[in-house]
Structure formats: structure tokens, C-alpha cells
Amino acid sequence: MSTTSVLTGARMRWALAAGAAAAAGYWWFGDKAPYPYAQCRLLDLPLPFLTSDRLDTVLEPRRGERILEVGPGTGLQSLHIAPQLGPQGRLDVLDVQSEMLDHVMRRAAEQELDNVFPTRSDARELPFEDGTFDAMYLVTALGEIPEPERVLSEAARVLAPGGRLVVGEFFDRHWIPFGRLHRLADSSGLHLQTRSGSTLAYLARFSPCAAGPGSAEPSLVGV
Template identity: 50%
Template sequence: MGSRRTVRSLAVAGALAVLAGLGYALWWRRNPTPCPYSQRRWVDLPRPILTRSSVRDVLDPRPGERILEIGPGTGYYTGTVARAIGPAGTLHAVDVQPEMVEHLQAQMRERGDRNVEPIVGDARALPYPDDSFDAAYLVLVLGEIPDRERALAELHRVLKPGGRLVVGELLPDPHFVRAGTLRRRAEGQGLQFDERVGTRVGYVGSISVPT
């Protein structure tokens, strides 16, 4: 009898845990926020489809360019892009969380990537003048921004005419932005959606600023 009660209790506890997890995921979906620094181990896990090389290939970073990364976190893609633009280029990495910025600064110093400038900032009000960058990218970040249209408008503003914007999305991210939604929002801000590389569950979107 006692063992049956134990099994029932464990089953109930498990069901409650699942419901709590689903409830939190739903809340997180409806209340976009970045992954907290305390959970940073999750942002360093391997990313199928959104590999470092796939993002780099679509972004096409070139030596000497000035590039903007939104939401670098711990720098999963930062080093790859920094090395592609070389010492003559500059990669500005903007994150809303001071702890992430401090982590990234330490990591870039350790790796010797001296052309990276991590700063604390909000994608909805970027601290740069118009036409500042040749290209920009954000991976698993757009859906975490409460006002995505404003963020896209800001990216349009700071990119040069002909500039490139890359957006990466991957399920099961609760903030996943579908390619069709991204296209509508980008075009609504005067950007041009060029192509999607990947599948329905994960893709890299290539966007450009009209000349």
C-alpha cells in the first residue's frame, strides 16, 4: 500500500512539474525577456542549423567592415565574425544585460579578439548615428525584444544603404519568429527580405537595406 501511495505521489509531483514548466514557457512566450545570465549555460549549447559557419556564410563579413551584433550573450558567434573582419574591422556587440557584457569582455580579452567592443545597450534605442554599420546580425534574439518593430527600425537606421542584416531563429525557442512574420515586419520597416536559408524549424534570414 505504501509503495502505491509513493508512486501516486511521484506521478502527481511529476505532472505538476510539467504543468508548471508549460505555464512558465507560456508566460515567457507572452512576456519577451532575454535569457538571464544565471542560465547562460543554455546559450552555449550546440545549435543545429544555426551553426557558426552557417551564420557567418549568410552574413558574409568582410575584412575591415564595421559590424553590429545584437544580443551576443556569452559570445557564441562573436569570435567567428570578429576574426572574419580582421584587425582593420570592428564588431560592436550590444547586450541589454550588464553581466553578459562583462562576461563577453573577459572572454574576448582571453581569446585576443581586440576588434570587439562589447557595450550595454537596448536594441530599441541603439547608441549609434545613422548609417554606422556595413552589416548587423542577431541570432535567437529578435523574439526576446518586447518591441520587435522598433528594433528592426533601429537596425534599418544604423545600417548603411545596401547594408546587410541577418536574423537567426530556431525551435524550440519559445520566442521563435517565423520566417513569414520576419518578412512582414522587416518589409514594414522599409527593409528588403532577400532569402531564408534553412527549414521551418530553424533558419537564417537574409535582409538588406535598399540603396
């Protein structure tokens, strides 16, 4: 092989590496919060370890319950959870972007789901009464909200005694490591019940501490 060929090959490898680094940099630093509606198609891609089946296992949705989803995106999880609540149940979806809520409601109408109700609001000041919900969940949403501790405190307030809060996080620019989430939850009056996954991609379930001593040691599911 000639010296010129070796140099050409090396330049190509460097060019490919530089391109990959630029793409990664764009993904990392271009990742905005809240996630822009213009890129909503990406929200329909299921993330590893945060699948609907895993969410079911940790959230345990039940017929007749009223559940709140914060940051529903385009409804990937909403359209999966709502049918499980049955005609007497209700799924509230809350987001600061009306475009996201409109998208979810269009998809819900297409599937003839009439138990999904949108609310445009800031998750740091939930417009609901104390003890309203049997469960609440956020999948890759908590890290996009400034002052996540306020969201967790609001969750503890709006959950009924014995209610469930599920937080799902996946490694990106807004990712909250599990250790930090655990500390924030403790200080917000929420105790850990179970966790599935690793710190880079996990689902964790908490319950208001006022629910009493019924929570023993937390369990780890599918770690």
C-alpha cells in the first residue's frame, strides 16, 4: 500500500470520527427542554428499558383509577395506559405545550378513547386538589423541568394516600441520575417502593410517606 493511500485512509477515518463527534454534540447540546414539537416524531420511538411493558410492571395501572401523566409527548404511553383504566377510569395528560396535548387528543380520538383529558399547565404548580390521583407518572420528562424538586413535592400533594408516582429517566442531556432522584424524592416526602433498570435507564416508583409504614424495603425489578 502506498504512503498516499495510507494518508487518504487516515484522513477518511478522521473525517468520519469528526462527523460522529459533531452529530453527538448536536444531539447533546441541541437537546432542548421542553422537547420541541417540531421533532415530535422522535417521541414515538420506544426507549430501551422504558418500554410499555416495563411501565405496566412498575406503575400497575388498574381499572377505575384516575392517573396523571406529565409530559405525554405525542401519546406513546398515554394511548397504552388509558385503555387499561376502563370506562370508569380517567387519564389526565398535562403539558406546557398545547401542540403536544392537541397531538395526543387527536390520536386518542382516532382510537375512540374518551377517558383522556388534557390540561395545559406547569408541573411545578399542578392545578389539582390534594389527593386527586391514584397514580402519576413522568417518562423522560422530569429532567426537562426546572426545579424538579417542586414537581416531586406537587406529586406528593396531589396523590391519594397510598398513591404511586413513577419516574422514568433515560441518559440524555436532561437525565436525572437515580441517586439524585432518590435524594430529591426523600426531601419531597416520597419514599422508594421499587426500581427497574440501571441508573442510566430506569423506572422508579415512589409513594407519599404519609401512606404509612406499609412500604417495606424497596425491591429491584429487572435490574
